[in-house]
Amino acid sequence: MEVSTESVEQKSRNASDPEDDKCSDNDFEPSILGTKEYWEEAYQRELETFTDIGDVGEIWFGEESMSRVLRWMDKAKIPENASILDIGTGNGAFLVELAKHGYRNLIGIDYSPASVELSRNVLKAEDLTDVPVKEMDFLNCQGELKGFDICIDKGTFDAISLNPDDSTDCKTLYVQTLKDALKDKGFFVITSCNWTKQQLLDRFIEGFEYVQELPTPSFQFGGKTGNSVTALIFKRVH
Ligand SMILES: C[S@@+](CC[C@H](N)C(=O)[O-])C[C@H]1O[C@@H](n2cnc3c(N)ncnc32)[C@H](O)[C@@H]1O
Numbered sequence: 722m723e724v725s726t727e728s729v730e731q732k733s734r735n736a737s738d739p740e741d742d743k744c745s746d747n748d749f750e751p752s753i754l755g756t757k758e759y760w761e762e763a764y765q766r767e768l769e770t771f772t773d774i775g776d777v778g779e780i781w782f783g784e785e786s787m788s789r790v791l792r793w794m795d796k797a798k799i800p801e802n803a804s805i806l807d808i809g810t811g812n813g814a815f816l817v818e819l820a821k822h823g824y825r826n827l828i829g830i831d832y833s834p835a836s837v838e839l840s841r842n843v844l845k846a847e848d849l850t851d852v853p854v855k856e857m858d859f860l861n862c863q864g865e866l867k868g869f870d871i872c873i874d875k876g877t878f879d880a881i882s883l884n885p886d887d888s889t890d891c892k893t894l895y896v897q898t899l900k901d902a903l904k905d906k907g908f909f910v911i912t913s914c915n916w917t918k919q920q921l922l923d924r925f926i927e928g929f930e931y932v933q934e935l936p937t938p939s940f941q942f943g944g945k946t947g948n949s950v951t952a953l954i955f956k957r958v959h
Pocket of ligand 1 (some may be wrong): 761780781790808809811812815832836857858860874876877880
């Protein structure tokens with residue numbers, strides 16, 4: 722089954738439009754968004770666009786999704802030398818924002834070679850060539866990811882959860898890899914549009930302590946209030 726380019730490119734580009742902080746069920750096609758091929762094609766296109774016109778492409782869940790994390794980092798007094806891993810960095814836009822905010826011990830990983838090339842080019846255009854981006858599958862990192870103060874995930878656990886083959890195993894492996902990657906008392910910052918707060922609390926329970934929820938835009942429907950995007954902070958505990 723084919724997914725139109727439109728459904729992907731419409732999402733989350735501009736946070737000033739409340740619609741852009743939204744990620745409906747229709748935007749996600751489990752059998753496609755959970756595959757490496759899908760992301761490789763998507764970032765190949767974005768790479769071409771960046772080369773042609775300098776547009777970095779999609780900002781998943783909008784600019785505000787980065788600002789709210791940076792505000793939390795300020796409040797939590799995360800030091801500028803904290804080691805920070807951006808899991809599934811995509812176009813590297815979050816790395817750029819973190820570096821501009823003063824963070825200098827950053828690394829991004831992504832399993833899509835085109836994403837890695839794009840994010841390196843995006844960082845280079847901002848004179849941030851000292852921020853490394855590695856081609857790496859988070860679920861098969863051979864113990865290379867260790868000792869981080871902070872792991873950030875914006876949309877990657879969502880994508881991994883949509884793996885058509887074995888999403889249950891992938892989710893379990895994700896949690897284990899994350900545990901290994903974080904220092905004791907390190908923070909995990911997740912932004913998701915696939916999972917509710919409760920589902921994330923249930924998933925990241927063993928080895929993690931819930932810290933707080935970051936406020937995200939809410940909507941009302943049928944007298945009930947809900948959030949289209951969930952942003953949570955967890956702390957690694959042993
Ligand atoms: C929804 S996009 C989000 C990209 C980026 N975090 C952002 O906010 O723009 C999901 C990203 O996760 C990456 N990804 C998915 N599964 C991965 C895995 N197992 N290892 C590394 N990266 C993965 C994809 O290549 C893609 O860049």
